[in-house]
Amino acid sequence: MIDKLVKGVAKEVTKGIIKDINKIPKTLEKEITNSLLGQAITQVEELFIKKIILIITKLLGVELKKAKDVDKALAEIDKISGREFEEFLAKVFKLLGYKVLLTQEKGDFGADLVVQKNSVKTVVQAKRYKGNVGVDAVYQVVGALGYYKADKSMVITNSKFTTAARELAAPNKVQLWDRDDLKSLLEKM
Template sequence: MAARNRRRSTARKRRQERLKAGVIGGIGGLVLLTVFWQVIWPYLVGGLAIVGGAAGGWWLWRTSRLAKGHDHQWRREEAVKVGHRSLTEVDTMSGGEFEDFVVELCRRDGCTEVRRVGGSHDDGADVLGCLPDGRSMVIQCKRYSPKNRIPSREIRDLLGARVHFKVDVAIFVTTTYFTGPSERTAVQNGVVAVHRDHLGLWNNGVSLLSLSDVNGAGQGDRRHRARWKKTYG
């Protein structure tokens, strides 16, 4: 019992000593601050101004970044709505209108320097420009009847255009599908083959760059082809 009382007394004295030291330190600091205030106040105010300015700058930068992100998302959504066409509407377009439609989709996705070059002497190219990542591209556009298929020779023409225009990426966009050999020719030679299903995805907001990730896929299974044949003959 006596030992416990001694420990309590010792702990109480230590707390009192720490409290006294803290009070003395605080008074000493206050005295020093008062004595040297004329010397340190410019540095203190300057430090607070720097910290406040940095915090304010960070807040403005973050607010601006969030606003730009939201604005970009809104603009993209609006561009998709404005440029949206049903595939039935696309099927009624002329060849030139279809090329303009492809140009609009490219610009919507952030492609630059996009321009139509199609014509009687187009050297196998309808659209030229640059992808959002900076790579140059050439596009061949074919608005064919859904009954038709893209043959291999048209893929080879586009490969020639890629060499002629010295571009990085060749893209074939069509309202129909590719034959088996033409699809293999495209995939084996790095041509992005955008068939009807992919065109529908692109038209609905999927980016052009993401279509290259599913190149050579999505032309339907046996049941899909049976329904297609029944519809279009």
């Protein structure tokens, strides 16, 4: 996992998202170099996850320092287009070590992203909405499961889900990530 995270950060450095590799803490660099095992890796992973969250917020052009900044980041997400939300999520999954396929805008067979880590393939339906996301999103991603021969499915939104969407998702084992889940991710810095 550490190697994948290091490669992810290295890619972002080469793309210019992280302007200065020296901003990665020296102690972290030393721990990675020494290839520590056991609990030390957990600490390293935690530091890297915090660093990745910082990178994600930079992708949005928002720096998070306190709780009100998390709301500001979510407000920025609310302003972008649906396709930009899909592209943002693709970058997030890549930073987290997933192989990512961003599907075409039209005729995507119910998946905006197909992500894979290890041998687990997940189809993702992304919904950047102002209102609640209904059962159609769940129908779409359930259909995508078979089409893309995926193991898991999920719907991610900047909004909330209707009760009906939650009821349909449960027996179909569709993971639902709503605004609160996105907020929790950003607040864990």
